Amino acid sequence: MIYSIIIGGFAGWLAGNIMKGGGYGILKNILLGIIGGLVGGWVFNFLGVIILNGFLGDLLEGVIGAVIILAIAGAVKKK
Template sequence: MGLLYALLIGAAAGWLAGKIMKGGGFGALINIILGIVGGIVGNWLFGVLGVHIGSGIVGDLITGVIGAVVVLFIAGLFKK
């Protein structure tokens, strides 16, 4: 059940990050996949920095969106 939860939160985070990072040009499906990866990156990044956003769905979604924005930004640098 934890994997399904992580995939759903990551997909929502990727979609939201795609809306935030307008002009990313990756398309909805790639943004969702990058959002799932971004959720992992966000959890790692906040763990390293010692930042705790909150618990529950909202905290996980915010962490995932921030991680997905970072991943989309980095992916955009390699796209050019």
């Protein structure tokens, strides 16, 4: 559980940097990263795609999931 929070937090921070202008500040990006890690893991499991095993794979899934969440949140925020 702590591992997931750390990975998700780091993924949220990275996603916030990737999505320049789409971030919400470091704390919200970290929270969205934790949620994004769950979303990324679910999406890749649903598609049957394995990116990498271990820390790097978990981080990559989290970053992709967090970018998806930040993009959705940014679209909702603009409306």
